[in-house]
Amino acid sequence: YNYDEDDEFATVEDDTDYRGGRILWPYPLKQNNTGRARDSDPYRDIEEMVRGAVSERQRRFLHLSPRSKNMVVDTMMQFVSQHPQNNAKDPLDFLRDTYPLPKGYSSPLDEYDYVIVGGGTAGSVLAARLTEDKPKAMVLVIEAGRPESLLSDVPALLSVVQLDDFVWPYTMEHQPGICLASKDQRCFWPRGKALGGTSVINYMLYTRGRPQDWDRIAADGNYGWNYDEVLKYYIKSEKSEIKKYKNLPYRGRDGELTVENISFKTGLVEAFLAAGRENGHPTVDYNAPDQVGFGYVQATQIKGHRMSAAKAFLHPHKRRRNLHILTDARATKVIIDPQSKRAYAVEYVKDGVKRIVRCRREIILSAGPIASPQLLMLSGIGPAEHLKSLGIPVLVNLQVGRVLYDHIAFPGVIFKLNTTNASLLEPKVATFSNLIQWLQFGEGLLTTAGGIEGIGYLKTSVSQDPENVPDIELISMAGSLNIDSGGALRESWRLSKPIFDSIYGSLYGKDTWSAVIMLTHPKSKGYLELRDSNPFSHPKLYGNYLTEPQDMATMLEAIKHVIRLGQSSAFAKYDPKLFLGEYPACKNFVPGSDLYWECAIRSMVITLHHQIATCRMGPLSDPYAVVDPELRVYGVDGLRVVDSSVIPRPTNAHTAAPAIMIGEKGADLIKKTWFNVVS
Ligand SMILES: Cc1cc2nc3c(=O)[nH]c(=O)nc-3n(C[C@H](O)[C@H](O)[C@H](O)COP(=O)(O)OP(=O)(O)OC[C@H]3O[C@@H](n4cnc5c(N)ncnc54)[C@H](O)[C@@H]3O)c2cc1C
Numbered sequence: 001y002n003y004d005e006d007d008e009f010a011t012v013e014d015d016t017d018y019r020g021g022r023i024l025w026p027y028p029l030k031q032n033n034t035g036r037a038r039d040s041d042p043y044r045d046i047e048e049m050v051r052g053a054v055s056e057r058q059r060r061f062l063h064l065s066p067r068s069k070n071m072v073v074d075t076m077m078q079f080v081s082q083h084p085q086n087n088a089k090d091p092l093d094f095l096r097d098t099y100p101l102p103k104g105y106s107s108p109l110d111e112y113d114y115v116i117v118g119g120g121t122a123g124s125v126l127a128a129r130l131t132e133d134k135p136k137a138m139v140l141v142i143e144a145g146r147p148e149s150l151l152s153d154v155p156a157l158l159s160v161v162q163l164d165d166f167v168w169p170y171t172m173e174h175q176p177g178i179c180l181a182s183k184d185q186r187c188f189w190p191r192g193k194a195l196g197g198t199s200v201i202n203y204m205l206y207t208r209g210r211p212q213d214w215d216r217i218a219a220d221g222n223y224g225w226n227y228d229e230v231l232k233y234y235i236k237s238e239k240s241e242i243k244k245y246k247n248l249p250y251r252g253r254d255g256e257l258t259v260e261n262i263s264f265k266t267g268l269v270e271a272f273l274a275a276g277r278e279n280g281h282p283t284v285d286y287n288a289p290d291q292v293g294f295g296y297v298q299a300t301q302i303k304g305h306r307m308s309a310a311k312a313f314l315h316p317h318k319r320r321r322n323l324h325i326l327t328d329a330r331a332t333k334v335i336i337d338p339q340s341k342r343a344y345a346v347e348y349v350k351d352g353v354k355r356i357v358r359c360r361r362e363i364i365l366s367a368g369p370i371a372s373p374q375l376l377m378l379s380g381i382g383p384a385e386h387l388k389s390l391g392i393p394v395l396v397n398l399q400v401g402r403v404l405y406d407h408i409a410f411p412g413v414i415f416k417l418n419t420t421n422a423s424l425l426e427p428k429v430a431t432f433s434n435l436i437q438w439l440q441f442g443e444g445l446l447t448t449a450g451g452i453e454g455i456g457y458l459k460t461s462v463s464q465d466p467e468n469v470p471d472i473e474l475i476s477m478a479g480s481l482n483i484d485s486g487g488a489l490r491e492s493w494r495l496s497k498p499i500f501d502s503i504y505g506s507l508y509g510k511d512t513w514s515a516v517i518m519l520t521h522p523k524s525k526g527y528l529e530l531r532d533s534n535p536f537s538h539p540k541l542y543g544n545y546l547t548e549p550q551d552m553a554t555m556l557e558a559i560k561h562v563i564r565l566g567q568s569s570a571f572a573k574y575d576p577k578l579f580l581g582e583y584p585a586c587k588n589f590v591p592g593s594d595l596y597w598e599c600a601i602r603s604m605v606i607t608l609h610h611q612i613a614t615c616r617m618g619p620l621s622d623p624y625a626v627v628d629p630e631l632r633v634y635g636v637d638g639l640r641v642v643d644s645s646v647i648p649r650p651t652n653a654h655t656a657a658p659a660i661m662i663g664e665k666g667a668d669l670i671k672k673t674w675f676n677v678v679s
Contacts, residue, residue: 097147097310099195099318099325108324111358112140114670115346116366117331117375119143120197121656122643123366124309125237125663127325128256128317130670136322137674140357142348144330145193148200153305154438155204155262156429156446159488162201168193170370171494172543172607179545180585180603181499187607188494189541191368195327196310198368198609199656204299204306204449205475206259208234208661209653210457211289212469217648221619222629224665227289233664234657237312242298245285256312257660258302262453263443268422268513269296269453272476274570276456279561286455292470294456299449300656304442309660326350332535334363334379336395336636343379343639361674362638364666365615369645370528373401373614374539376626376641377530381633390533396635399624400615401539404526405650407610408545409518410555410601413562414480417511418575423479424451425509426487450489451477456515457652460557464550465521470652472558473518474565480514482507493606503581503604513576515565517558518608520652523548528614545605555601556594610655612647622648630669631662642666 101108114130116123119141127141145166152161170189172179179187192198211227218226231250238252241260245251273283276294284293300307317323329350336343345358365372376382380395383402387394417423429445437444454476463471481489481500485508490500526544531537546552566576580591586599618625620634625648627633631640644659651658 095149095151097149097195097315099147099314099327101324102319102321105324108140108326108357109138111360112324113137113359113361113674114139114364115357115359115362116141116364117334117346117348118197118365118367118371118643119145119195119310119314119325119327120192120366120368120643121199121309121659122197122663122666123364124196124199124313125660126364126366126642126667126670127323128313129664129667131317131320131323133671137361138322139324141323141325142329142331142346142357143195143325143327145195145197145200146327147195148306148308148310152194152200152308154446155299155301155304155306156434156448156450158201158203158306158450159484159492162190162492163488166192166194166201168370168538170538170541172541175543175545178543178602178605181495181503181583183494183496186494187543187545187605188492189370189607189609189611190492191370191609194308194310195314195325196308199300199309199659200306202609202656203452203654204301204656205452205455205654206287206298206300206657207455207653208287208657209651210292210469212467213649213651213653217617217651220648221621222617222648224629224669225617230661230665231289233661233668236664237660242285245288248285248288250287250289256316257300257309258307258312259298260301260303261296262299262301262449263304263447264445265296265453266422266424266478268478268574269476271513271568271570271574272454272456272515272565275565275568278568278570279564281456281458286457292457292459292468294454294474294476296454297449297452301447301449302442304438304444304447309656309663313663330535331367331375332378334365334375334639336379336381336639338393338395340637341395341635342637343633359638362640362670364670365639365641366643366663368643369404369611369614370539370541372641372643372645373528373626374530374535376400376615376633378533378535381626381636383529386529390530392530392533396633398626398634400626401528403613403616403624403648404528404542404611405522405613406526406543406545407518407520407608407650407654408522408524408543408551409475409516409606409608410559410604411481411514411516411606412581412600412604413517413559413566414482414507414512414514414579414581415566415571415574415576416507416579417513418577419511421511422574423511423513424448424483425479425511426484429483448478451479451483453478457520458561460554460561462550462553462557469521471519471521471554472561473520473652474558474562475516475518477514477516480504480507480512482510482512485509495604495606499584499603503583507579511574512579513566513571513574515562517555517562519551519554519558521650523550541611543607546602552598552601556597559597608654610644610650612644612655613649615641615643615645616648617646618648630673631666640666640670 194200235252237255240246282293284291335345382400384397438446456474457470589596
């Protein structure tokens with residue numbers, strides 16, 4: 001399945017009017033027939049017109065700074081920051097999707113067949129599948145967030161959306177010597193709070209993991225989870241729109257989740273792939289089971305719009321009378337009969353009122369890797385000593401939350417380019433012309449997944465893995481953390497502005513290329529626990545980042561790979577210079593030395609937000625297992641966990657596609673249990 005160039009993208013090479021020969025002209029060339037002349041930009045005139053039409057008074061109303069650099073971004077920022085809190089009427093509701101109860105229902109029922117807590121990435125799939133069969137099962141979804149809006153639809157605005165009330169703003173507990181460049185030296189761990197969950201705020205990267213990842217999970221005693229068994233669920237939900245690969249046997253064509261390449265690319269991703277080939281990494285479909293290498297980003301988008309799990313799986317089924325969705329409703333506890341140990345109801349709060357809904361068959365927690373374990377513990381399922389210390393009666397003693405893996409990353413290997421117009425800098429992306437192009441055609445620079453264009457997998461020489469399983473993922477950016485000059489992108493990781501400015505300030509507005517390094521199989525292990533027995537408190541989250549020496553060794557090795565790529569002949573036309581930022585904590589180290597990089601990593605380590613294993617799946621013999629391989633919580637009847645928290649160990653995948661796969665498989669497991677049961 002080797003990738004060779006086809007006409008799927010508009011490439012720099014075939015564009016006669018690209019700027020400086022390095023960046024794609026923002027209009028895709030072959031996907032519409034507007035006949036626009038490439039040497040003129042009609043939309044720029046509109047932008048000028050709109051700018052002129054906004055009076056000083058209107059600017060003040062929109063809170064636009066008179067020195068505002070970018071009106072589109074400023075306006076969007078104002079929109080999102082004006083969201084009212086405390087359930088007040090939201091003036092922007094007209095931009096949101098809506099999910100009223102079906103006609104004839106003025107309030108939810110007292111009892112359902114299934115109650116799903118969390119209408120997130122996995123929860124959306126699960127709800128769709130459980131309501132599709134005849135006889136109809138009645139399903140209630142309780143979701144704390146609101147439906148998504150037009151803003152979350154725009155891929156390029158993802159860091160802005162991550163600053164909105166679409167997010168649970170969790171923060172890791174302080175770990176001495178780690179996250180030194182983060183505010184309060186605490187890494188930020190946002191999760192999506194919306195119908196569609198984290199798929200509404202994520203980077204849309206679609207990755208499935210290597211076959212060995214899933215085969216090893218199965219070999220640990222998780223029957224039904226080997227690669228062949230999970231592959232059929234990946235295929236089931238996918239609607240691949242990637243011309244080159246969509247007809248291959250491991251890709252899905254009939255599912256609801258559209259996966260496509262980004263509609264444009266810069267020369268930098270071509271250089272990344274070419275540099276990969278130069279260094280022995282072929283250009284491949286990185287989701288192919290039999291290939292390891294580099295490839296163009298595959299994104300959950302539909303014609304350039306975000307394809308969230310809610311949009312894929314819930315939106316088309318709004319009219320199902322057996323699917324009831326409550327948004328802005330927060331579950332606080334699962335109610336379990338202390339004698340029979342059967343889960344039979346969920347307590348939740350909506351509009352400031354505590355309510356209870358009963359459940360006939362099963363309650364399913366799909367609240368994600370932080371809230372699902374939190375809800376279990378609040379309900380009396382968790383480490384006995386911990387629950388007792390908080391005055392929570394213990395129903396089942398399980399090691400909930402005691403294992404937490406995360407995919408940490410380092411975004412600091414940056415090359416400064418001796419060019420202009422090669423990177424995707426914010427002033428170029430966030431323009432009215434691009435906005436109109438996106439609205440009209442779903443194309444152009446606003447479809448960028450945060451500037452990410454390529455992904456590469458490789459195995460470093462320090463890997464202890466006996467098989468050819470990558471220990472590193474590289475994420476090639478058409479720029480670096482500097483793309484918005486310390487704006488929303490920095491803020492989305494809560495990096496300290498003064499520290500960020502001092503490290504990267506000299507790069508603002510400049511062309512760069514970088515590859516973010518992600519550890520695919522970190523050895524360091526964190527955990528989480530309740531802060532107190534208040535369901536509205538955030539749990540205490542401990543990352544324990546880089547506590548295993550192997551993780552730092554892998555990072556250091558990976559840095560050498562990225563430097564080698566940047567210095568390959570493929571990048572030569574950009575005249576790249578390795579940028580050695582001045583990290584305040586690293587002044588005593590020789591720039592470029594291992595000690596310098598180690599210190600830089602400790603300063604600027606970020607999470608790619610793939611916390612897993614907090615409700616770990618495992619056989620009975622696994623002392624840390626919380627659910628069995630059929631996702632049933634040990635020791636309780638009628639309760640499962642179906643979300644990314646069950647993934648027992650790190651894989652070569654970002655966690656959205658696996659969460660959807662888990663939703664698919666979870667639905668089948670539940671249906672198998674209740675097959676032929678009539679409500
Ligand atoms: C910023 C960011 C970028 C990411 N980028 C990518 C990417 O590009 N590719 C990728 O594969 N992965 C990415 N991820 C990770 C991936 O999106 C998530 O791991 C995955 O979506 C999690 O799915 P889930 O179903 O487990 O949980 P979620 O999708 O988080 O769903 C949990 C749902 O439960 C709801 N909920 C929580 N508590 C309660 C409660 N008490 N009552 C009611 N509802 C509740 C939440 O509001 C949420 O809707 C990213 C994550 C983040 C945060």
